[in-house]
Amino acid sequence: MPRRMTESIEAQGEWLFRHRSGMGVVLLPCLAAALLWPGTPGNVFGDAMTDDVTVLGMVVSILGLVMRWFAYSRIRHPLYLANGVVVTGLCIATGSLWFTLLALALYALAVERIVAAEERFLADIYGQAYAQWASQTPAFVPDFSRWRRPNLPLSGRTILRREYNGVLGVALAFFVLEAARDLLIEQQSWSAWIDDDGIWLWALGLGALSLVVLRTIKRRSRWLHPGRPTDADPPG
Numbered sequence: 001m002p003r004r005m006t007e008s009i010e011a012q013g014e015w016l017f018r019h020r021s022g023m024g025v026v027l028l029p030c031l032a033a034a035l036l037w038p039g040t041p042g043n044v045f046g047d048a049m050t051d052d053v054t055v056l057g058m059v060v061s062i063l064g065l066v067m068r069w070f071a072y073s074r075i076r077h078p079l080y081l082a083n084g085v086v087v088t089g090l091c092i093a094t095g096s097l098w099f100t101l102l103a104l105a106l107y108a109l110a111v112e113r114i115v116a117a118e119e120r121f122l123a124d125i126y127g128q129a130y131a132q133w134a135s136q137t138p139a140f141v142p143d144f145s146r147w148r149r150p151n152l153p154l155s156g157r158t159i160l161r162r163e164y165n166g167v168l169g170v171a172l173a174f175f176v177l178e179a180a181r182d183l184l185i186e187q188q189s190w191s192a193w194i195d196d197d198g199i200w201l202w203a204l205g206l207g208a209l210s211l212v213v214l215r216t217i218k219r220r221s222r223w224l225h226p227g228r229p230t231d232a233d234p235p236g
């Protein structure tokens with residue numbers, strides 16, 4: 001018997017969720033093409049403008065990370081929205097409109113399917129309680145008129161425990177982007193690149209240092225695990 005359309009979308013979402021760590025690899029050839037042939041507006045940027053646009057992209061991606069840290073409760077899928085902002089920042093840094101539109105369209109299609117599968121799963125578990133909550137809570141666009149003070153305060157230690165991988169990931173992405181553009185495409189020497197754009201190496205170093213320090217603390221102490229021991233994440 002043929003599947004209903006919603007069943008096909010949910011099945012695709014389950015597959016995408018299982019393979020989400022490799023989703024970015026699909027776009028690597030397109031990213032390489034965008035750096036070589038950015039099109040509008042990147043083809044008219046000078047070096048200074050390219051650097052400014054890259055910094056702008058970094059700021060947008062950092063905003064996405066902050067949204068992850070403060071994942072507000074007035075939408076059903078705050079992390080996917082925040083990750084979309086991170087991806088938008090990376091796209092902006094390429095200076096390529098066609099790549100930005102392509103990447104965001106693919107991200108939206110993937111998230112649509114993953115969300116369909118997740119919501120079906122939650123509905124199966126929680127039934128009417130989830131259906132009622134979902135009917136009152138927007139999927140992606142927050143309704144701040146519905147905001148209520150949370151029962152628990154924001155935990156900085158929880159943020160540090162769960163989000164250090166994202167910081168390193170963004171720092172690494174921008175480092176690779178700038179290195180590929182300047183060292184491989186523009187044929188700039190390593191020493192000249194470090195003099196001009198050493199900030200990206202510093203950002204990568206700080207991201208790596210934060211990961212090592214926080215992961216060590218997480219594995220060797222309980223400081224990053226507020227609350228009961230059963231609330232703690234597994235070592236990672």
